[in-house]
Amino acid sequence: MGQRTRISVAFWPIPCRFTQKPMGDQMHILIVGAAGMIGQKLAQTLVDNGELNQQKITEITLFDVVEPTAPSGFDGLAHVLTGDLANPQIAHELVAGKPDVVFHLAAVVSGEAEQDFEKGYRINMGGTQNLLEAIRHTGFCPRFLFTSSLAVFGTPLPDVIPDNFNATPQSSYGTQKAIGELLVNDYSRKGFIDGISLRLPTIVIRPGKPNKAASSFFSSILREPLNGKPATLPVPKRTRHWFASPQMAVGFLIHAASLNTAELGWRTLNLPGVSASIAEMIRALQRVAGREAADLITETPDPLIEAITGSWPKAFHPARAKALGFEAENGFTQIIQSYLDAEGNTK
Amino acid sequence: MGQRTRISVAFWPIPCRFTQKPMGDQMHILIVGAAGMIGQKLAQTLVDNGELNQQKITEITLFDVVEPTAPSGFDGLAHVLTGDLANPQIAHELVAGKPDVVFHLAAVVSGEAEQDFEKGYRINMGGTQNLLEAIRHTGFCPRFLFTSSLAVFGTPLPDVIPDNFNATPQSSYGTQKAIGELLVNDYSRKGFIDGISLRLPTIVIRPGKPNKAASSFFSSILREPLNGKPATLPVPKRTRHWFASPQMAVGFLIHAASLNTAELGWRTLNLPGVSASIAEMIRALQRVAGREAADLITETPDPLIEAITGSWPKAFHPARAKALGFEAENGFTQIIQSYLDAEGNTK
Numbered sequence: 001m002g003q004r005t006r007i008s009v010a011f012w013p014i015p016c017r018f019t020q021k022p023m024g025d026q027m028h029i030l031i032v033g034a035a036g037m038i039g040q041k042l043a044q045t046l047v048d049n050g051e052l053n054q055q056k057i058t059e060i061t062l063f064d065v066v067e068p069t070a071p072s073g074f075d076g077l078a079h080v081l082t083g084d085l086a087n088p089q090i091a092h093e094l095v096a097g098k099p100d101v102v103f104h105l106a107a108v109v110s111g112e113a114e115q116d117f118e119k120g121y122r123i124n125m126g127g128t129q130n131l132l133e134a135i136r137h138t139g140f141c142p143r144f145l146f147t148s149s150l151a152v153f154g155t156p157l158p159d160v161i162p163d164n165f166n167a168t169p170q171s172s173y174g175t176q177k178a179i180g181e182l183l184v185n186d187y188s189r190k191g192f193i194d195g196i197s198l199r200l201p202t203i204v205i206r207p208g209k210p211n212k213a214a215s216s217f218f219s220s221i222l223r224e225p226l227n228g229k230p231a232t233l234p235v236p237k238r239t240r241h242w243f244a245s246p247q248m249a250v251g252f253l254i255h256a257a258s259l260n261t262a263e264l265g266w267r268t269l270n271l272p273g274v275s276a277s278i279a280e281m282i283r284a285l286q287r288v289a290g291r292e293a294a295d296l297i298t299e300t301p302d303p304l305i306e307a308i309t310g311s312w313p314k315a316f317h318p319a320r321a322k323a324l325g326f327e328a329e330n331g332f333t334q335i336i337q338s339y340l341d342a343e344g345n346t347k
Numbered sequence: 348m349g350q351r352t353r354i355s356v357a358f359w360p361i362p363c364r365f366t367q368k369p370m371g372d373q374m375h376i377l378i379v380g381a382a383g384m385i386g387q388k389l390a391q392t393l394v395d396n397g398e399l400n401q402q403k404i405t406e407i408t409l410f411d412v413v414e415p416t417a418p419s420g421f422d423g424l425a426h427v428l429t430g431d432l433a434n435p436q437i438a439h440e441l442v443a444g445k446p447d448v449v450f451h452l453a454a455v456v457s458g459e460a461e462q463d464f465e466k467g468y469r470i471n472m473g474g475t476q477n478l479l480e481a482i483r484h485t486g487f488c489p490r491f492l493f494t495s496s497l498a499v500f501g502t503p504l505p506d507v508i509p510d511n512f513n514a515t516p517q518s519s520y521g522t523q524k525a526i527g528e529l530l531v532n533d534y535s536r537k538g539f540i541d542g543i544s545l546r547l548p549t550i551v552i553r554p555g556k557p558n559k560a561a562s563s564f565f566s567s568i569l570r571e572p573l574n575g576k577p578a579t580l581p582v583p584k585r586t587r588h589w590f591a592s593p594q595m596a597v598g599f600l601i602h603a604a605s606l607n608t609a610e611l612g613w614r615t616l617n618l619p620g621v622s623a624s625i626a627e628m629i630r631a632l633q634r635v636a637g638r639e640a641a642d643l644i645t646e647t648p649d650p651l652i653e654a655i656t657g658s659w660p661k662a663f664h665p666a667r668a669k670a671l672g673f674e675a676e677n678g679f680t681q682i683i684q685s686y687l688d689a690e691g692n693t694k
C-alpha cells in the first residue's frame with residue numbers, strides 16, 4: 001500500500017523541482033532559432049523593451065544554425081552562437097549559463113522536413129529533446145516557450161476548432177511539433193521546466209521574398225502588391241485560414257513568458273488569430289493600398305496548393321488562450337498596417 | 348513552381364514504398380513484448396488459429412526483456428529472443444527476417460515510467476523509435492500494430508469521449524504512448540510501415556496477482572472473490588471506467604492485423620469497450636458467483652487512488668473503430684465469463 005501511494009503521488013504535476021533564480025534585477029534570455037524572422041524580431045523587441053516580466057534584461061544568448069544578427073542598442077552581455085542542435089553537447093553548452101527564459105523557435109520548416117525525413121526528426125524532434133534533456137541534467141527550471149504550429153491539425157476539421165480538438169498531423173513537421181508539445185507538457189509536469197507550447201497562427205505578412213512553404217502565397221499576394229510588384233494567387237478566393245502578424249507572434253511569445261502558469265494545466269495553447277478568406281484579404285489590401293494594388297494579383301490556380309491549403313484550419317475558438325489574456329489583431333486591415341509600420345521603408 | 352509542386356505532393360499519404368511479400372502460404376509474425384499477459388495470449392491464439400489474414404503462420408518470433416514462453420502446439424519455426432529494445436542493434440536484429448506482421452506491445456508500465464523518467468523514455472519512446480527506424484532501414488513494409496492506452500487522455504474529459512478528442516496525457520507513460528501513436532501515423536503516411544495504434548480499454552480480469560498499477564484493483568476486486576479470496580476496494584462504487592477482457596484485447600489486435608487500411612486516414616483508433624461503474628461490476632460478480640463472492644469485497648477508501656481513477660475516461664463513442672468492425676463485450680457479465688472460461692482451472 002505504501003508503494004502504491006508513492007506511485008500515485010508522482011502522477012500529479014509538481015512545481016519546478018530546481019531552484020529558480022531569485023526575483024531581482026537580472027534576466028538572462030536564450031533564443032534558440034534566433035536567426036529566423038520571428039527570432040530576430042523577438043530579440044530586437046526584448047532589447048527595445050529593456051525588461052521582461054519586470055526584470056531588466058542583462059544577458060541575451062542568440063543561437064541558430066546560421067549566425068543570428070545581434071539586436072541593436074543592447075547595453076548588456078550578448079552572446080551570438082552557431083551550431084547544430086542535434087548535437088547533445090551543443091545543447092548542454094547553450095544552457096550552461098542557466099538562462100531564466102528559453103525561447104525555442106528552431107525548426108526545419110515543413111517542406112524540408114517532408115523532403116528530408118531524417119533531418120526533420122533529427123532537428124525538430126531530436127533537437128527539442130536535446131534541449132530539454134540538457135536543461136534537466138543541468139538542473140535548473142527556466143520558463144520555456146516552444147513555438148508549435150497549426151500543422152499539428154489534420155482533416156477532417158470543423159469550421160471552428162475548439163481547444164480540446166485532436167491533433168492528427170498529416171506532415172512530418174506537424175508530427176514533430178506535436179511530439180514537442182507532448183515533451184514540453186511532460187517535462188513541465190515533472191518540474192524540469194516551466195513550459196508553454198504556442199500554436200502560432202500562420203504569420204503574414206512575412207517580409208522578404210516568397211519561399212518554398214506552401215503557405216508562402218498568403219504573404220506574397222499582399223507583400224508584392226504593397227511594394228508595387230505582381231503576385232500570383234494559386235487558390236480560390238473563398239479559401240479561409242487563420243492569421244497573425246509577425247509583431248503579434250512576438251507579442252504572444254512575450255506574453256507567454258510572463259504568464260502565471262500555476263493553474264495552466266495542459267501546457268499547449270491554441271492562439272487567437274484573424275480568420276480571413278482570400279477575398280477578405282484582398283478587400284483589406286484594396287482599402288489600405290487602393291484598387292491598383294489589388295489589380296496586381298493574378299489568379300493562376302494550382303490544384304495541389306489548393307488541396308493542401310483546403311485541409312488547413314479555417315478558424316479557432318481559442319477560449320483558454322483568450323482567458324489568459326492573449327489577443328489577436330481585430331482584422332486583416334490591422335495585419336496589413338502592422339506590416340507597413342514595420343517594413344514600410346522597404347518599399 | 349516545379350519545386351513547389353514537388354513539395355506539395357509529398358505531403359499526401361503514399362502506399363507502402365517497399366515491396367511487401369506476395370500473398371501466399373507464408374506468414375512470419377514478430378511479437379515485441381511477448382512475455383506479457385497480452386503477448387502470451389496473443390501468441391497462443393495465433394498458433395491455435397494457425398493462420399492470420401488467410402495465410403498460414405509458418406514462423407513466429409517472440410521477443411521481450413525476459414524470456415517469453417513459446418506457445419504450445421506450433422509446427423512452424425519459432426524464435427524466442429530476449430534483449431533491450433533501447434539498443435538499436437537489437438531492434439535491427441529483430442526485424443532482419445522481415446516479418447509480415449509486427450505486434451509492438453512492449454512497454455515499461457505507467458507506475459515505473461513515472462518513477463524512472465529516463466527508463467520510461469528510453470524504452471517506451473526510444474524503443475519504439477528504434478523498432479520503426481530498423482524497419483525503415485531494412486526496407487520492408489510490415490503491418491505494424493502498436494498498443495496504445497487510455498493514459499493518453501487527461502482531464503477535463505467529457506462523460507463520453509468522441510473520436511476527435513484531444514490527447515493530453517498526465518503521465519510520462521501516457522506521453523510516451525501518444526508520441527508512439529504520432530510516429531506510427533507518420534511512418535505509415537510515409538510508406539515505411541502499414542501501422543495502426545490501438546488505444547486498448549483497461550483490461551480486466553487480469554489473471555495472477557495484484558500489481559503496482561493504480562488500475563490493479565479493477566481486476567482484483569473480481570478475481571480475488573472469484574477465487575474465494577478477500578479483496579479491497581479503494582474507490583467509491585460510482586467510479587466508472589472503460590473495460591475489455593484480455594481475450595477481447597487479443598481479438599482487437601488480430602482484427603487490426605487483417606484490416607484494409609487503404610481508407611483508414613489517421614492511424615490511431617479509440618476502441619469499443621464496456622463502460623461500467625464499480626457498482627455494476629459488483630452486481631455482475633454477484634450474478635455470476637453469488638452474494639458470498641461480492642461479500643468478500645471490503646471498502647477501504649484511498650483518496651489518492653480515487654483522485655487518479657476519477658480523472659480517467661468513463662466511456663467512449665468509438666465510431667471509427669465500430670465502422671471498421673471492432674466489437675466489444677456486451678456487458679460486464681460477459682467479461683467475467685470470459686475470465687472463467689480462460690482461467691477457471693486456476694481456482
